[in-house]
Amino acid sequence: xxxxxxxxxxxxxxxxxxxISEDHADQLQQFLVSRDRLQIILDLDGxxxxxxxxxxxxxxxxxxxxxxxxxxKISTTNTVNRKIFEITRLDNQFELFDSVLDAVKSxx
Numbered sequence: 576x577x578x579x580x581x582x583x584x585x586x587x588x589x590x591x592x593x594x595i596s597e598d599h600a601d602q603l604q605q606f607l608v609s610r611d612r613l614q615i616i617l618d619l620d621g622x623x624x625x626x627x628x629x630x631x632x633x634x635x636x637x638x639x640x641x642x643x644x645x646x647x648k649i650s651t652t653n654t655v656n657r658k659i660f661e662i663t664r665l666d667n668q669f670e671l672f673d674s675v676l677d678a679v680k681s682x683x
Contacts, residue, residue, distance in 0.1 A: 587612035595629030613645025
């Protein structure tokens with residue numbers, strides 16, 4: 576899996592694929608934890624579907640990054656994606672930001 580990324584110092588922004596579901600969850604998790612940065616922001620604005628396997632992959636990626644003293648944070652203005660995190664109560668697990676810039680600043 577190849578996804579567009581941007582690097583801001585020690586922080587990497589990963590732009591999510593359209594589909595974060597069972598078909599791509601493992602690949603996304605591997606992509607997130609194999610970067611050369613441990614502070615990752617996943618920009619979900621382009622994601623059109625997220626299922627439970629996708630959410631589990633994000634949790635697993637976050638745990639792996641935290642084990643290495645990093646973290647995974649979420650940026651999205653997409654109200655549907657934000658609602659998914661609220662309904663599943665994962666908004667208590669992940670820091671959610673309205674903009675990539677705010678998320679990048681949170682690592683400083």
